[in-house]
């Protein structure tokens with residue numbers, strides 16, 4: 001497996017990060033998660049745009065152009081002969097010293113890692129995921145904005161640990177005000193009386209799969225309403241599903257031990273999953 005590192009391709013064994021890289025020391029960097037389906041990279045432009053927006057938000061200047069980044073991503077896939085893959089571009093502040101001042105890091109580091117990948121949740125697309133609302137809250141938009149896909153994923157990790165401990169497949173965050181935010185790695189859709197609801201992206205990552213799902217559902221005649229949601233809306237929903245690059249569109253049939261709707265995967269969720277499979281060519285199986 002070859003990994004892109006600052007313009008060169010190195011083997012997995014040689015792809016090492018300096019202990020002085022501020023991405024490692026401080027989580028000072030940004031990343032993306034991208035999928036390729038059957039040799040086609042899904043929403044490449046959108047992911048590259050978001051990577052550069054994340055970098056800009058932390059005053060990190062990516063040393064190559066967006067076109068060069070896109071080409072490097074495609075080249076990484078070609079070099080590895082990958083057709084169904086997960087691709088992870090990372091831009092870190094680069095190598096500095098032990099102090100946190102980014103001025104000590106003259107050159108950002110770029111890494112692109114890829115691997116073969118199928119649908120993340122296996123059989124769970126049929127029966128639905130068990131989700132847990134966790135005590136840890138999503139970052140406030142005025143601090144480390146959840147819109148930044150940064151290397152600081154500690155609160156997502158803590159959420160996942162909490163969900164794991166409680167037997168959940170995925171964690172659901174509330175934001176600092178108690179509104180529904182997102183999952184640890186995906187956005188949330190709630191269905192009630194035939195209408196689809198999703199939280200505004202002020203308190204969650206501007207998911208590219210989320211935007212795709214909204215588009216696909218609207219094309220199919222469903223009304224999608226963007227607005228704040230509370231726990232009440234979740235517990236009384238007819239259906240819930242999450243969307244993400246890794247998760248694709250995945251149903252949630254149990255939340256905090258309670259069945260959602262009748263506890264089975266509902267019709268609008270099925271339509272969303274099918275629509276997504278149509279545009280990606282994904283079969284839903286690894």
Ligand code: PLP
Pocket residue numbers: 033156182183184185186187204205206207208209210243244245246
């Ligand atoms: N929310 C978080 C915290 C994520 O890490 C991700 C994954 O990228 C998402 C949502 C879903 O975003 P996307 O659909 O762009 O992958």
